[in-house]
Amino acid sequence: MNVCFLMYPWEEIVPEHDSSLALIKECVKRGHGVAICSPSNLTIRDSVTNAFCTVIGRMEKIPSSAKSFYAKAKLRVEMLPLAGFDVIFFRANPPLDSIMLNFLDSVKDDVFIMNSLEGMREANNKLYTAAFGDAHSNIIPNTHVSKNKQYLIDRIKESKSDKMILKPLNGFGGSGVILIEKSAMNNINSLLDFYIHSGGSSNYVILQDYIEGADQGDVRILMLNGNPVGAMKRVPGQGDHRSNVSAGGSVQKHSMTKVEKALCKQIGPKLVKDGLYFVGIDVIGGKLVEVNVMSPGGITYINKVYKTKTKVEEKVVDFLESKVLDKLQAFDRRSRLRKTVQDA
Template structure:
């Protein structure tokens, strides 16, 4: 297959841990051809189709000069599969890229994860559909509602809806210290909606990333454990990643959500679970493939390329 990866610039990759790189490496190992572009390279003009200036790459196995390339301009529909791997934030440009990719789908492209599904599942708000798996949660821009939630639960987490990597997350304990200023900072004096959740003490054991590929759970997760008094387990915030077998409750959540999300065109999903509670559904660019593989030997990238090959084949038959 010719596989186009729509991602951040290749020069920004940290290949020792990058999940998109792991996908590329496994794809090349199987004989698939790897092509890359950034969302900014997508172009459409009336009378034509969505195209992109792309880089046809070959992985070298070298840690520094890790690829060679040739330049090309190609219609998106001419690739066998398009893997959307642009990292968050889900900003306006990401939104516009999904529309261009959806136009490419109308022209015959096969895109994973589906652009419409990316738009329909904002990573923090997607959990609202599955209240049976989440802890006490409030979504609001009203300061009084946040104060009432704190009065009920006494120990809470506040976070912006567009944050990533643990950015903008605050904990307010029973004393309510700085609650007012934190609300003002996050909700911009009522102009911006935020999420508030009851603090889950199980965070001490890690914020678990449970990967779901083709509707099926990966048997190992990565528990991202807060360090040095931090409340955030995110690796970007200094959390320690410890791979471990998924628990019975992790599996129950993944098996309940997996087939639903896969049917909507979400080939790869990253569920964030603290204790037994689902906290986020990550769909834009879920990670942790290499950390899990390095610590357990389970080849997550191989499971993903297996699923991609099946999904591409099934989509081709129904076109």
Template sequence: MRIAFLVNSIEGETANYTTTHLALSALSRGHDICYLTPGDFVLRPDDSLMVRALMLPASNYKKAETLYKDLRSKQTSVETLDVSEIDILLLRNDPSEDSVDRPWAAHVGAVFGRLAAARGVIVLNDPDGLARAQNKLYFQDFPASVRPETLISKSLEEIRDFIEQQKKGVILKPLQGSGGKNVFKIASPDDSNIKQIFEAVSEEGYLIAQSFMPAASEGDVRFFLLNGLPLQRDGRFAAFRRAPAKGEIRSNIHAGGSAVPIEVNDTMLSIAETVRPKLIQDGMFLVGLDIVGDKLLEINVFTPGGLNNLSQMYEVDFPLSVIEALERKAETRKGYRGTLNNRELATF
């Protein structure tokens, strides 16, 4: 089958990204792959949906570094394909990366993903579900039992009042954002730089303030779910702790955080079970839960990363499990006599 990966840009990819390792696993299983970026869709007057797909010059890659090198080389070619020539479209673009400099590109995955799904392509995660998850407000749709106390506002007065009620302080960040950008810890409403922090974060729109959990100083747990269930392979869960660098409150790997092995406990499994119905309802195939203690900090439904770290850490090929799941979906659609819509297939 042919799998297409929609990414923000080819230049922004790296050999270490989960997307690269998913592509490598797909090729190892004998599948064709191609890459798309937000500007590569074409809807023609006859209502046919075309894509300008970036094709790699080879298919027998053994290392992610070699695949990545070829992806950015002049040997790649662009082919115009009818979207029906793609079996599965994986939406791996992060809207927050484009929201400021290329706002036109931020929602392309959801918009054209719907059109592709209507033409028979299996699109994951489901574009209708992703459209509802464009910012952290989506997180508020999950049961309150797994969420820290939260305020969403653009009012400094409201935020000061909220901080005053939180004895352990708050974490302040933009509602539309990812990757740990503009994330601050504020201990009290009297902090001398609270106004400057507020101004910096509010430039990006609404702010989200969450009660600070002391356990966060040890980092958070990235826990992958596949088809609504914990991702497991060879007896290992796809989960690790992201420990922050010294002096950092952010545990993101690209912000200096380090990946540490963990044992998944009953609390983490209970959180996963609590959010599973909503994820299945929204057609979320692959997601990353960020857990601190008995609470969720975030649910990454766009570009959950870290599968490559996990594979190295536990010597388990987690990306291969994802590709095998895609194969089952394609076979299910092919052999099913009734009608299966894209959302049903997303978590089938």
């Protein structure tokens, strides 16, 4: 099969820790054609959606380490039609570019896209977790989202806890996530001004109940086709409440609890229904904190702490191959049936 990774530029990859590179390497290892392109490289030529792609040359011998693979990869740039690929694997960092999705709309019926465009539109920000919470569910922490500063201040004052989590709606990688306390209300007023009005626009802010034990870290679980395929504990760095590895956190081996397994079983069907086949969920104290659908990381870290024979990227590429095979078989079956009718 031929796979196009729609992601950040090749030059920005950090080989030792990059989940996208692990997936690319696994595809090349299996003999699949691989190209990458950034959202800014999308273009239309003669009414056909194309992209200026960085094509990765096939290798006779695949280096064992990601660092060697990255260094030895032979690259060339070509303009290629996106409908000619079997898979478009979305791995771009947030925020989601709506124009990019409009480009992809033209090929969504021809190519298997991971994750689906409809699912990406619905789930690309932190509001998606609210879809899993209702009056009968305690699956997510109590959450407020607003641009109204006074409303948010009132929610902080009425909270039974002295601590709450404040974060921007469209942040990623732990950026902008802060711990606030009622004892510092004078600072909260100016913080809300900054978050709501930064960038010269009016921004939504998320205010979330603090979950006891959050200072000990969170659990990142990678979900594939609605089922967990790997998990790790992320522990905050010294002097920081954030557990994101990109923010200085560290990784530990983690065995999923019964509560975490039940949570995955509960949310898995909706993820699949929304076409969100590969996502990363963040869990604290058995509660769903975030769903990461654009470029979930953690593959290399999970592989490292578990040291299992079957790597996460192998399971993901197995899934891609099965989806492409299903699509080809469906096309072949329809072609045979159409010929039967035509020849009647």
